Amino acid sequence: MIYSWKKIVRHGLPLLTVCVLIEIFAGQILQDRQETLVLFPIFLISIPVINGVGGNIGSVLGARLASGLHVGYISISLKDKEMHENLLMSILLGVITYVILSVTIYYIYSTLLSYNSVPINLSLLKFVSIVLGAGVLLVCVVSIASVFTAFWSFKKGLDPDDMVAPVVTTVGDMMGIVLLFLLIGLVGI
Amino acid sequence: MYAKEMVKQSLPLLIFCGLGGIVAGSTLGVMTDLLESIPGLIVVIPAIIAMRGNISTAFGSRLGSAYHLGVIDADNLWNEELKQNIIGSLVLSFFISIIVGVLAYVTTVFFFKINPDPVKLIVIVLIAGIVSAVILTLMTVVIIYAVFKRGYDPDNTTGPALATFGDIVTMFCIFGSAVLVEGIL
Numbered sequence: 001m002i003y004s005w006k007k008i009v010r011h012g013l014p015l016l017t018v019c020v021l022i023e024i025f026a027g028q029i030l031q032d033r034q035e036t037l038v039l040f041p042i043f044l045i046s047i048p049v050i051n052g053v054g055g056n057i058g059s060v061l062g063a064r065l066a067s068g069l070h071v072g073y074i075s076i077s078l079k080d081k082e083m084h085e086n087l088l089m090s091i092l093l094g095v096i097t098y099v100i101l102s103v104t105i106y107y108i109y110s111t112l113l114s115y116n117s118v119p120i121n122l123s124l125l126k127f128v129s130i131v132l133g134a135g136v137l138l139v140c141v142v143s144i145a146s147v148f149t150a151f152w153s154f155k156k157g158l159d160p161d162d163m164v165a166p167v168v169t170t171v172g173d174m175m176g177i178v179l180l181f182l183l184i185g186l187v188g189i
Numbered sequence: 190m191y192a193k194e195m196v197k198q199s200l201p202l203l204i205f206c207g208l209g210g211i212v213a214g215s216t217l218g219v220m221t222d223l224l225e226s227i228p229g230l231i232v233v234i235p236a237i238i239a240m241r242g243n244i245s246t247a248f249g250s251r252l253g254s255a256y257h258l259g260v261i262d263a264d265n266l267w268n269e270e271l272k273q274n275i276i277g278s279l280v281l282s283f284f285i286s287i288i289v290g291v292l293a294y295v296t297t298v299f300f301f302k303i304n305p306d307p308v309k310l311i312v313i314v315l316i317a318g319i320v321s322a323v324i325l326t327l328m329t330v331v332i333i334y335a336v337f338k339r340g341y342d343p344d345n346t347t348g349p350a351l352a353t354f355g356d357i358v359t360m361f362c363i364f365g366s367a368v369l370v371e372g373i374l
């Protein structure tokens with residue numbers, strides 16, 4: 001037998017505990033800004049979208065970097081051209097995805113549903129700028145986290161495939177929420 | 190050409206995951222009354238979703254490796270290896286749920302000087318954590334079975350599918366659990 005439930009629990013518990021501890025702080029930021037979120041539910045709805053897409057892009061980048069490092073066509077250097085191309089592609093993918101999804105959210109909640117979640121003075125342009133701004137900054141942050149985690153773990157002899165996804169999704173959830181409120185403040189609602 | 194290929198392969202899946210995020214987010218959107226009446230509830234949401242995502246993608250990826258190692262396949266799925274993996278995921282969900290509930294209570298008291306009901310908070314997290322774990326574990330086994338039957342590589346398919354369904358199932362479970370506990374306690 002290869003697997004035993006005791007080993008699965010013993011190996012999973014430490015990393016998961018660190019992850020949920022950081023996620024609890026992300027949750028505390030939400031609690032701090034709960035009034036804004038309850039008043040403008042369209043932002044509450046956007047949070048899983050912003051964080052989910054950011055986490056996905058970061059994990060996919062990490063998986064590609066891991067394959068490149070294993071096979072040898074990516075080297076551990078901040079000047080690696082292949083790595084730069086992958087970074088740029090992640091940002092481009094982020095821009096396209098966030099534009100499509102933010103327009104979709106805005107139209108679902110302002111026209112299709114008579115759900116009182118879109119504030120009257122929040123125009124499509126403002127909403128898209130907030131989500132796109134927060135989203136693209138998030139993709140930059142998770143991509144950098146992804147590159148450093150992949151390089152660091154590969155150097156240490158750990159498998160980047162195991163390390164990148166948990167680190168990137170946790171960093172992404174925390175920063176996604178911080179950046180959303182930063183952009184709400186900058187654009188103004 | 191390289192860039193075009195990458196956009197073509199990744200974009201549809203990213204958009205699909207994003208639409209799943211809209212469904213999960215909308216569940217959060219209709220919960221605003223509950224979020225106001227149960228202090229601390231909003232704190233546990235990112236943590237439960239992250240716990241679920243981490244435990245079930247690890248479960249899926251272990252089953253993928255088990256398939257490549259030849260210890261499970263479509264005709265020999267329900268064996269001791271799978272059972273150990275299922276028990277491991279459920280026990281992890283149980284412990285992490287309790288940790289999430291306790292951490293949410295302690296940090297809320299510390300940062301906001303308000304006193305949420307600790308029993309209520311822990312029971313909500315525990316019910317949501319266990320129910321979503323059972324649903325997603327079964328879902329993973331079904332997805333893995335379908336993937337094996339078709340002869341696809343489970344490594345390429347289970348991750349994104351679990352991430353998308355996982356968020357939706359988890360949000361429904363938190364909503365249901367909060368309604369239930371608020372009604373009883």
